[in-house]
Amino acid sequence: MKRQINEMKVVFPSLSHNERFARIAVSGFVSFIDPKVDELADIKTAVSEAVTNCIVHAYPDAVGKIELCVKVFEDNTITIRISDKGCGIADIGKAMQPLFTTRPDEDRAGLGFAVMESFMDKVRVKSSVGKGTTVTLTKSVTVRSEQ
Secondary structure, three states: OOOEEEEEEEEEEOOOOHHHHHHHHHHHHHHHHOEOHHHHHHHHHHHHHHHHHHHHHHOOOOOOEEEEEEEEEOOOEEEEEEEEOOOOOOOHHHHOOOOOOOOHHHOOOOOHHHHHHHHOOEEEEEEEOOOEEEEEEEEEOOEHHHO
16 A cells, blocks of 8 residues: 655635635645646646536535645655535536536536546546535656656
8 A cells, every 4th residue: 555645635715716726735735746847737737627616516606615635645646635515416427528517608618527537647526416526636646856
């Protein structure tokens, strides 16, 4: 079993400007392992998509809390868990299909999960209607000093 070497947890309100905060917090936190620039950009993009989903879909008519937890393991694997206590997802499989959106009135493209999957090694989604959703992103990064 791989050993965890660092962990961060933060909770913030589901306000649109906090999407930027989440990206910066994650990239700053994982920077100690010195990942390649393109992999760090991938991580930031995936986090942005997951947090935006919470802001737009989990709490459509209110401000709720988003929890962000980042773990770094000795093999340079990073896991990022983004959780909300919002409305939940009734059909995860359908929600993860490219171009599916519950908010077409807002010109949403429905590509959030597809983007996350394209930039991360693994995306896992757990959800319960009325209780919330947790998205776990996993990526094994190449440390620049090991290139």
